Amino acid sequence: MENPTVGELTPPDRTLMGPGPSEVHPRVLRAMSTPLVGHLDPSFIDIMNEVQDLLRYTFRTENQWTIPVSGTGSASMEAAIGNLVEPGDTMLVPTNGYFGGRMESMAERAGGEVVHVDAPWGEPLDPADVQLAFEEHQPDIFGFVHAETSTGVVQPDVSELTSIAHGHDAYVIADSVTSLGGVELKVDEWDIDVAYSGPQKCLSCPPGASPLTLNDRAMEKVLSREEAPRSWYLDLSLLEGYWGDDRAYHHTAPITNVYALREALRLVSEEGIEARWERHREIAGALKAGVEAMGLEMNAPEEYWLPSLNAVRVPEGVTDTDITSYLLDQYDLEIATGLGDLDGEIFRIGCMGYSARPETVSYLVSALGDALREHGADVDVEAGLAATSEALGR
Numbered sequence: 001m002e003n004p005t006v007g008e009l010t011p012p013d014r015t016l017m018g019p020g021p022s023e024v025h026p027r028v029l030r031a032m033s034t035p036l037v038g039h040l041d042p043s044f045i046d047i048m049n050e051v052q053d054l055l056r057y058t059f060r061t062e063n064q065w066t067i068p069v070s071g072t073g074s075a076s077m078e079a080a081i082g083n084l085v086e087p088g089d090t091m092l093v094p095t096n097g098y099f100g101g102r103m104e105s106m107a108e109r110a111g112g113e114v115v116h117v118d119a120p121w122g123e124p125l126d127p128a129d130v131q132l133a134f135e136e137h138q139p140d141i142f143g144f145v146h147a148e149t150s151t152g153v154v155q156p157d158v159s160e161l162t163s164i165a166h167g168h169d170a171y172v173i174a175d176s177v178t179s180l181g182g183v184e185l186k187v188d189e190w191d192i193d194v195a196y197s198g199p200q201k202c203l204s205c206p207p208g209a210s211p212l213t214l215n216d217r218a219m220e221k222v223l224s225r226e227e228a229p230r231s232w233y234l235d236l237s238l239l240e241g242y243w244g245d246d247r248a249y250h251h252t253a254p255i256t257n258v259y260a261l262r263e264a265l266r267l268v269s270e271e272g273i274e275a276r277w278e279r280h281r282e283i284a285g286a287l288k289a290g291v292e293a294m295g296l297e298m299n300a301p302e303e304y305w306l307p308s309l310n311a312v313r314v315p316e317g318v319t320d321t322d323i324t325s326y327l328l329d330q331y332d333l334e335i336a337t338g339l340g341d342l343d344g345e346i347f348r349i350g351c352m353g354y355s356a357r358p359e360t361v362s363y364l365v366s367a368l369g370d371a372l373r374e375h376g377a378d379v380d381v382e383a384g385l386a387a388t389s390e391a392l393g394r
C-alpha cells in the first residue's frame, strides 16, 4: 500500500460571525504554539492557578471550585448536570430554545426525572411561570440558559429566578456559554450555584477547555453523592484531585488549550470585564442599527436582545440558506440559519469576543446587504451602512 499524500493544510480565511466558534485573537493563536510542559510540571501548576483566578474574575465569583473542564462547552455542561443530578432527583428545564433540550437529555442520562417550564422559542422565561413550576413539581435542580444561542435571547431577571429556586431549596445551574465574557453575568451577586461555559464564543479561544464554577453548597451536594456520577471522566470528586490541592493525575490536561484559555482570559482582564460587556453592546448595537435601517427586523425585542447573538428575521422572498451560502462563497463570511421552531425564520449573527470589532460589523452589514439585494429582497443597503457607520462614530 502506498503512503497517502495530502496537500498542505489551508482552510479558507473566513470571517466568523456565526454562533461560534468566533474569531480567535492572534495572541491566543500565538500562545498555542508555546512548547508543552508536563501537566504536573511545577510551572504548569502556576499556570493552572492563574487560569483559575482569571476564570473567577470573568465569572464574577469567589468560588474556589472554578476550573476549565477538558472538552467543549458540552463537557462542562455534562460535568455540571451529571454531577449535580443524582438518580431520582428532579430537574426543571426550559423549553424556549435548543439548549434546554440538551439539558434534558443530560439530566435523563444522569438518572434524573425531568419537568419543564415553558416559553416560546424567542422569548425568555417568565419568573411567574418558574414559580408555578416550582410549586407544582418541587424540583431539586433548576437549569436555565442565560444566553440562548438558538434564539438570540438573554434571560433577564436572573436574581428573581435564583431566589425562587432557593426559596424551594433547589440548586441553580446556569448555561453561560454565550454570555461569559460578552454579556453581563454576575455569578455571586445573582446567586447562581453552578455556571458552565465554553471558550469559543465570547472568549474567542478555540474549543477544548471549558469554564465551570460551583459554589460550596453545590460542591457539597456533589461530594456527598451516594452513587458515583455515571461519567468517570467528568466526575468532579476525581477532578478535585487534579485541580484541588493535591494536583494528582486524573487525566492529561489539554495543555495547549489551557495555554490558549489563559491568554484569552488575560485579554478579558486587560480590557476589564465591564468594558468588555460594554464593547459587545456597542459593536453589536451598530450591527443591529445597520440591519434595522436596511429594513430588516430583529427577532427579539430590545429588553432581551442578546448582543453576542443577533437573531435577524429572514425577509420576505428569500431563502435563508441561499443567503448563508452566498456569504460563504462570495465573502468568506460565516453566519448561521435558525434552528428548531425558528428554522427558516431567522439568521443568527454572532458578535462575540474578537469578532466584535468595528471592521467585522461593517463588513457584515455590507455583505449581508449585497446578498439580500442579489436575492431580490427589498433592502436599503446604503441606509444600513450609514446607520452602522454612525453608530460606530465613523
Ligand SMILES: *Cc1c(COP(=O)(O)O)cnc(C)c1O
Pocket: 020, 072, 073, 074, 075, 077, 099, 145, 147, 148, 149, 175, 177, 178, 198, 207
Ligand atoms: C455552544 C453552546 C453549547 C455547547 O457548547 P459546545 O462547545 O458546542 O459543546 C451549550 N450551550 C449554549 C448556549 C451554546 O451556545
